Amino acid sequence: MTGSAESRRCAMWVTASPRAKRTVLFCWVLFALVNLWAMWRFPEGETIPFHFVWISIAMVFGVNSWPLAGMLTALVAVTGSTGAIMVDQAVRGVIRFEEVSEVPLMAAVFLVMVWHVRGRQRALVELQRVAALERQRGETQELFVRLGSHELRTSITVARGYVELIRSAHEDQQTDDDAGIVLDELGKLDRLTGGLTTLMRLDSPVGTAPLDLDAFLERLVRRWVPVAERRWSCDSRVGTVQGNAERLQAAMDSLLENAIAFTQNGDSIAVRAWGEPPGFHIEVSDTGRGIAQEHLTHIFEQSWSTRHGDARGGSGLGLAIVRAAVEARGGKVSVTSSPGTGARFTLTIPDPIQDGVRRASPAPLSVERAKTEH
Known part of the structure; x- marks a missing residue:
């Protein structure tokens, strides 16, 4: 090379x-x-x-x-x-005079070569032009999304504050209900702009560093426990990996938010991780409604917005963020599910750290332990 x-x-x-x-x-x-x-x-x-x-x-x-x-x-x-x-x-x-014919033949061969070379040069110039346009379009799109997301989030924050003021100034039920609807819609816009910003960040290169995956996943699950009344569990036995905590957290947050959206109080959400050379696996499973078979091939697309035929009620970017974050590390994400049996998402990520460097993992995190410490 x-x-x-x-x-x-x-x-x-x-x-x-x-x-x-x-x-x-x-x-x-x-x-x-x-x-x-x-x-x-x-x-x-x-x-x-x-x-x-x-x-x-x-x-x-x-x-x-x-x-x-x-x-x-x-x-x-x-x-x-x-x-x-x-x-x-x-x-x-x-x-012999017949040998003189080599001269025009060699000239013809040279002209054919020139024709091919010049055609290739024109193709390369066009390719460079198209690549420059794509690069400029991508930079413009990223700038638009970043600036647009910032401006939108500022406006959303201001609007949410005024809606809360209106809600607190009126005691009638109709105003309270209307304000609740507006706040819900503002929340959706906020999540959408956040998802777009995250997708833009995932396209840029980023460095990696040693990461204690077991402790990272335990902290992550603890952070989500108060959000929803689910039976949470975390069992990670990987140790230290080479990774980027911000990117991995973006992917895991999207998976856990997705799991919460399609489970109910009392359902289980489990996070499990294990090492398997040449990398490691992280699995997020739930006992919710599951995913219809016809949706399994489309759920990681940015436009996918249904699960088991129902409206997602979100931005539709969560699972696209998961795929982008994992594929940026050279990994892949897969899902197995069927209606009524929950869903199981598995992240497979390559890892250059040898197994001998990994340390023993802590005891599995249970929901009772998490609730006590929260």
């Missing part, structure tokens, strides 16, 4: 440097003149220098990428000089 990259850098340098172009052109002219002299001086062995001349012009054209006029000038010069020598040798009876 290093040698290949170095070769590409050298080729780019030769192509880009005018001085290098002149040096290569001068060396080629000198090399061609030497071989033309050898063709004239040693007619019995003209085949080798003849082909050297044609091979060298093909190589120089590939390195220098001459303009059309320069290429045609060089082609005419090579065709004329090699053709004149071979015609002279055929007239003197040194070679």
